[in-house]
Amino acid sequence: MEPPGLNHWLVVSAMLFCIGAAGVVLRRNLLVVLMSLEIMLNAANLALVAFSRYGNGLDGQIFVFFVITVAAAEVAVGLAILVALYRLCGTVRVSDIATLKL
Amino acid sequence: MIHPSVLRLELAVVGLMLAVLLGDAFARKASRRYWGAAVAAALLALAGYAAAGAGILPNASARVFTAEGGFLVDAFALWVKVFALVATAVCVLLTSRTPGEDAPGFAEQVVLQLGVGLGMMVLGSARDLISFYVSLELMAIGLYLLVAWRKEDPLSLEAGVKYLVYGAMASAILLYGMALVYGAAGSLEFGIIRQAAATRSDSIVLLAGFALLLAGLGFKVSAVPFHWWTPDAYEGAPVPSMAALSLLSKPAGFIILARLLFDVFWPLHAMWQGPVAWAGAATLLWGGLGGLSQTNLKRLLAYSGISHSGFMLLALASPTRSGVAAMLYYLLAYLLSAGLVFTAMCGAAGPGARYDLRDLSGLGRKSPWLAGALLLGLFGLGGIPPLAGFFGKLLVIRCVVSESGWGFAAAAVGGAVGSLYYYLVVVKAALSPEENGAPPIAPVGRSLRALTAALAFGLLLVGAWPASVWGALRNAAEALCQ
């Protein structure tokens, strides 16, 4: 059995990205939606690291550190808004917070 | 190696942020009355310094790099910094009116706005994928908070959540695109990516990455088909945050879009021109027609913003320097006119107002000058000469007729007429006699008055004498398209 190569990593990362996107679109609980967003970001991270490992130097891995930091900030803000929303409306389900017409 | 002197404008804004935070911790309440004005004055002084070259650029065609080539200052980047500083000053002044300087959280709000402005300044200089991504997120995270700022108001929180989810998804798409571009080009640096785009334009990975980048940015500039979040986010957000969305976030999207299209992916211009033009026409029509049935001023302005995005996309769809110059001029005109409308909105009602159109009734009687500012801003958005909006439209239509063709020109006219109609609807509402239940107007403070006068003057000056800014815009466009 041959060892996994760049393409394998990329396929996994693409699958992760799709799973995350599907979660954002389909799931009704905002917490799960936030987690799905994290999966999408990590799919990108995986692709960056894979490209970096297979011949593109270390730049990609440095980029990943930045992404992780930014993602942490994003989640912190997202959770803060969710908490405020839960305090005010008592729910974090998408279907319950549709006052604004889309 | 980083040369701090190249970053002096950004560092000055960081210093300002620290000063506001420290001041908030230590200053007494009475001394806070002119904070907004003081911060805005500092920002405008910086903008003036930047417009004069900021001592960084020896001449208009020079390019100064730092941070290992990740940060570039050229005429284009400098123009972006001037724009960002002015737009941030407008947002800060609006904040000092609603919720007011002595309201809790004023300082934090100002700091976040400064952060958003800082993000745009860095974005204009971004020269590799890391600075691009980090500066874009610096703006986005601040904006999530600003949109959800009124945490006692379910609508504001709901708008914040929606903006956060869609915005983070767009960021993820953008990031995935960056990863693919990095993989195909082998580097994060824009210069090397450009070479890769020139030599390996048949690489599927590169093209897929480019397409994902465009989709993610399409969200930032609310281009069809990534526009649906806009009316909701605008309606829920408080007015100053709405101003930050449309005067900082959207222009930043266009700035980086111009950098990508005209610099990094320029070798592929035959490939992107068509899709950008189609997206522009669709956006324009959507914004022009979707606003027709709106009864809320904020939603209506969101559609107006979508329609303006369409115009700027059409400008970018003409792969020439005049396309970039037209886009930059259009952005400036949009800043001045929309800023005027937001200012009038802040004066016309208190912080919690919903801004339904019938709430505006009687404004012409209650405050002719506020109504005048609103009208001037709306006519500026609509493009009535001699206001700047007109010359912007003229430049864009000129590009469209010469590069994109008649169908797109027809779309531009159709969209423009649609949006003119709903601007007139707003004018109608503001000039009609007062109905029961219209909120009382808030007393207009001195700083807001000065802001109104300055924006109105700028709108007239830039419109009646475009030569006053044309040189700077042309230099910026030439610096970008090398």
Added chain:
Amino acid sequence: MLTTLIILPLAAALFLLAAPVRNARLARAVAAGTMSLETLLATVCLNGALAAGGGLAFETRRAWLPDLGIGWHLGVGRLGGLLVFLTALVGFSAALVARPTERARFHHALGLVIVGGMVGAFVAQDLFFFYVFHEFALIPTFLLIWIWGGARRREAAMKITLYLLAGSLVLLVGLLALVLASGAGTFDLPELRAHLAAHPISNDLQALIFLLLLIGFGTLVSLVPLHTWAPIGYAEAPPLAAMLHAGAGKKFGLYGLAVVAFPLLPSGAAVWKGTLAWLAAAQILYAGYIAMRQDDLRRMLAWASVSHMGFGFLALAAGTPTAMEGFALFLFAHGVAAAAGFALAGFCRDALGVCSLARMGGLAQRAPFAAAAFTMVALAGFGVPGFANFPAELMIFAGGLGPWPAPTILALWGTVIGAVYFLRAVQRGFLGPLAPALAQAADLDRGRRVAVGLLLAASLAAGFLPRGFLGRDASISTLASGLGGVRSAAPAVVMQGGPEARLVSAGRPNVQDPVSR
């Protein structure tokens, strides 16, 4: 000189807005004073244009945005000079006539802005400023109708503004396409003319651009079927707006077609000329028949004004030198007559409170001056000899009969319709037994008398001495030189004596000069 002519009303408008003029009479005095000065300057300007012999008088050039080929280039030709004079004259009388019920300062300031914009449009020799100055008038017109208009003012203001804005946008696209397609890289009108004479645009493109310009300008002049804004717009507008727009503003579209579309795009014009001639005839008849059925005096005048615009289009479609001379005179003649008509109709609505012909019989007994003036407007309106409309329409028919015999004959029928509706209005509104609604009516006050008298005097003067307004040599007709129109054989018919012999001889050089050239 020309810059002053533009700045003067705009500066006066600013002054009115800024100065603490509380008194309505004082505001009117400021506006009328400015406009009388403007009229004096415009007279000088017209004289200069007439003396310039077909060229431009009082030319001014300044760089403005050389990168895009836009420059501040003013100059006044004969047609422009005549229209500037018309604008100033109408502006002066409109300022005298305006009696806003509230916010008089603002009212007069808006009127002055319109005048400044119109004058600018007529003297601009750069397509950019030509367009921009025209747009100056849009928003003030909107506000004038919205704030001081009649019962349906909101609807009228929205409609007129949207139509005019949409038309202007189409026009903008057309003008930009013209400039870009020419390859001259300039918006300067004389330079474009010279460039396009040497390097014409391809025929298909000319036809397309001409169509855009025709739609754009046509909307502004209420070319059927783009006219629906005009009746309600004029009917609801306060006298100031109606007079300025019907008298002067609307002429911009015809002026633009004559100086931009036809000379710069000759083969495009050739494609659409036939359509335009038939549309013109249809417009004259259709709007005329509708005018016949109107009960409201202002609506009647509005439809009459729409109908009359057909003569202008007919003249342009014909393009013969005679027709173009008639065209120039017609613009002036219609302008003063329409302004006087709307001044009187505005008097009926504002001072008497009735505008319905059915309810205002016998006004002549209470207001003899108004009745006499309206009768003169009516006579001018259907082209009775003595008024400027007569030689103008005569020349248009004479010039149009050659290239477009059938539409011209239909248009001739239009003057008969005109006689019907105008005389009907005179008879119903001003003659007969006194209507009860008018028992207490007073006649025109002094300001209105001066205004209406001045306009009618101008019409008579131009009717008896058209040369004084058009100039000795037929240089206006040189505008038509690129049109390739068939030279009319009709003048011979016109020459045959009869009771109008004196007038015809006054019109004679128009016909002869280009032939003898």
